[in-house]
Amino acid sequence: MKSSNSIFRIIIGAYLVLFFAYMFLPLIFMTIIAFNANEIPQITPWKGFTLMWFGELAKDDQMWSALWNSFIVAFSVVAISVPIGLGGALLLTRLQFKARNFVYGVLVSPILTPGIILGISTFLFWDSYMNIPGGLWTAILGQSTFISSYCMLLIMSRAQRFDLTQEEAAFDLGATHRQVFWKITLPFLRPALISSMALAFMQSFDNYNTTLFAIGVEQTLPIYIGTKLRSFISPAMNALAVVFIILTVIGAIAYEYRRRREMIKAGVKITPVPAAPVLRM
DSSP: OHHHHHHHHHHHHHHHHHHHHHHHHHHHHHHHHHTBOOSSSSSSSOOOBOOHHHHHHHTOHHHHHHHHHHHHHHHHHHHHHHHHHHHHHHHHHHOOOTTHHHHHHHHHHHHHSOHHHHHHHHHHIIIIISOOOSSHHHHHHHHHHHHHHHHHHHHHHHHTTOOTHHHHHHHHTTOOHHHHIIIIIHHHHHHHHHHHHHHHHHHHHHOOHHHHHHSTTOOOHHHHHHHHHHHOOOHHHHHHHHHHHHHHHHHHHHHHHHHHHHHHHTTOOOOOOOOOOOOOO
């Protein structure tokens, strides 16, 4: 029995080691390369510690322009996708009609459509039929077609748990539809709305396939990185990746710190995550 438990622990430990190695070893190698003075992005031969690639990255005007375009597109997609997702979620959770399942299938179908198809169709429609050339505007529309579906699903998961008797009580007390929506419905949906905003921003900022075919001659940061990697692999791209890793870690730490402070203020006891149960033979 003890030997079986030992074998099980060894298997779980080996799996965890392989899992974390698979996840983090490429990031570690990429980080080391960003500080190597070697002009070829590789660890060996090591030519000394340097911050040169970060300086080269900071002087790249094309990168800053692409980054600015990514922010413009991402914030615009959030402004479009979240209201559409909210409207779709309320439509499907509040109204009961015969074509409800059909409407639901239509609204989530962009998620199942390849991003290349969405990008090409968006570009051809606006360029051929509306005489609007590809650019940031078409990229925003192309991304919003499927990101709004993600937002709708997130908000729906929250809206389905809403107690409609709260709104009925407010109406009985003389509240208007606008007051009920702003004072009762939206506060309840706030966590889902914030999550959908974060999801929409990240999906947009990181999108490549749809944006590549919809944006025309403009560039966002993922397209800029892809173009650089196809033409010449520079260690400056590793430096850019290190910057994003640092920002991600800082954001995760800040979020966890704020979450714990809110839990402490609310009087919720923070307990450690329990260990996985041991298999008894």
